Amino acid sequence: MSETIERKKRILSGIQPTGTFTLGNYIGAIRNWAKLQDEFESLYMIADLHALTVRQVPAELRRHTREAVAMVLAAGIDPSRSLVFVQSHVPAHTQLSWILTCNSQFGELSRMTQFKDKSAKHPDNVNGGLFTYPSLMAADILIYNADLVPVGQDQTQHLELARNVAQRFNNAYSPTFTLPEGYVPKAGAKIMSLADPTRKMSKSDTNVNGFILMTDDKDTILRKCKRAVTDSDGIVRFDPAEKPGVSNLMTMYGVFTGKDMAAIQAEFEGQGYGSFKQAVGEVIADGLAPIQNEYSRILADKAYVDQVLADGAAGASRLADRMVQKVYKKVGLLQL
Ligand code: TYM
Numbered sequence: 001m002s003e004t005i006e007r008k009k010r011i012l013s014g015i016q017p018t019g020t021f022t023l024g025n026y027i028g029a030i031r032n033w034a035k036l037q038d039e040f041e042s043l044y045m046i047a048d049l050h051a052l053t054v055r056q057v058p059a060e061l062r063r064h065t066r067e068a069v070a071m072v073l074a075a076g077i078d079p080s081r082s083l084v085f086v087q088s089h090v091p092a093h094t095q096l097s098w099i100l101t102c103n104s105q106f107g108e109l110s111r112m113t114q115f116k117d118k119s120a121k122h123p124d125n126v127n128g129g130l131f132t133y134p135s136l137m138a139a140d141i142l143i144y145n146a147d148l149v150p151v152g153q154d155q156t157q158h159l160e161l162a163r164n165v166a167q168r169f170n171n172a173y174s175p176t177f178t179l180p181e182g183y184v185p186k187a188g189a190k191i192m193s194l195a196d197p198t199r200k201m202s203k204s205d206t207n208v209n210g211f212i213l214m215t216d217d218k219d220t221i222l223r224k225c226k227r228a229v230t231d232s233d234g235i236v237r238f239d240p241a242e243k244p245g246v247s248n249l250m251t252m253y254g255v256f257t258g259k260d261m262a263a264i265q266a267e268f269e270g271q272g273y274g275s276f277k278q279a280v281g282e283v284i285a286d287g288l289a290p291i292q293n294e295y296s297r298i299l300a301d302k303a304y305v306d307q308v309l310a311d312g313a314a315g316a317s318r319l320a321d322r323m324v325q326k327v328y329k330k331v332g333l334l335q336l
Helices: 003-007 023-036 058-074 092-101 106-110 113-121 128-142 153-172 218-227 244-257 261-267 273-300 302-331
Strands: 010-015 041-046 082-086 148-150 181-183
Touching: 010 023, 010 128, 023 041, 023 058, 023 148, 023 244, 041 058, 058 082, 058 273, 058 302, 082 302, 092 128, 092 302, 106 128, 106 153, 113 128, 113 153, 128 153, 148 153, 153 181, 218 273, 244 261, 244 273, 273 302
Parallel strands: 010 041, 010 148, 041 082, 148 181
Antiparallel strands: none
16 A cells, blocks of 8 residues: 555444345445545455354355445445455454454443344344454454444444453553544434334345335335335424434435435425425435446456455455554464
8 A cells, every 4th residue: 555545544344244235334334435535544344254143145145245345336435545355355353353352351242232132133043253243343443453433323332342442452461552433424323214213224124115225226215215104293304203204214315415404394394295205215216326337337347346355355464464463462472
């Protein structure tokens, strides 16, 4: 990497290749990855090792990993400015992860809400990886001394743990890790399910009407928006506590039009939810269309995707290997 890039502050973020990304992934995270890559030296990672904490069909995991890379690139991540790589291609992450696991407390790992949620959801597979998941995520971040981590709201607890582990390590040994800050968008940090707006939009939802996928066609998007659960007072007003469904749709409309909530409220004053939902569906479909075209084009170009990943893994490994050597030395592992 060039000297000018090295002087910039650094970003690291990741996404699991557990299926097609939702609009929540896009609005909460990936959209911001694209925006931040000019200002920061950026590393974006497909977290395939994290995906293994839930049972995967091997062939599907491989396919989803390729699709995830293509989608990240289609959403505007430019591999000439950012490193794009697959987590398992940079083994240093797992090496550091062990050291950080030994510096993470059982109590703090037990308090992670994602661990509790996923344990409840997969009671037959509450594996050790699910429990130590946050120390691998801490390794992903700390190994690059990332200054900023753009994520949605559901990842902020993991980020806090990464900061605590970093601080603990720095105190126990000597200053080693940068304490990372979260970059959580003001609007859209938690996009809610269209079917149950009190819950997060998630691709693992069994009700397909709850989420919009990045690959959904216009008719599907319009239909899902039309069916979105709202309320009975018929007024387009932003009030997440009292009107979570309408507020969620307004947030999405705002993201794709750049309008603020007051402007959206004024625009739909005196109109019923029917025309509002139609308008929301239209701007989402129109906003996703260019990404979908790019996605198909990139996914078909296997050689290009492979090259991006090879370059990404090489660039990331150079940085990550150096950090692991430093940490191994600090904790007293014998160097030859
Ligand atoms: P993952 O794959 O669950 O989600 C990827 C990103 O999408 C955000 N997100 C949302 N944002 C708004 N509304 C929603 N409904 C919504 N659903 C998901 C997530 O907050 C996330 O930013 N552990 C991470 C992956 C990871 C990682 C990392 C992230 C691994 N290592 C290091 C940052 C840094 C995860 O499972 O994200």
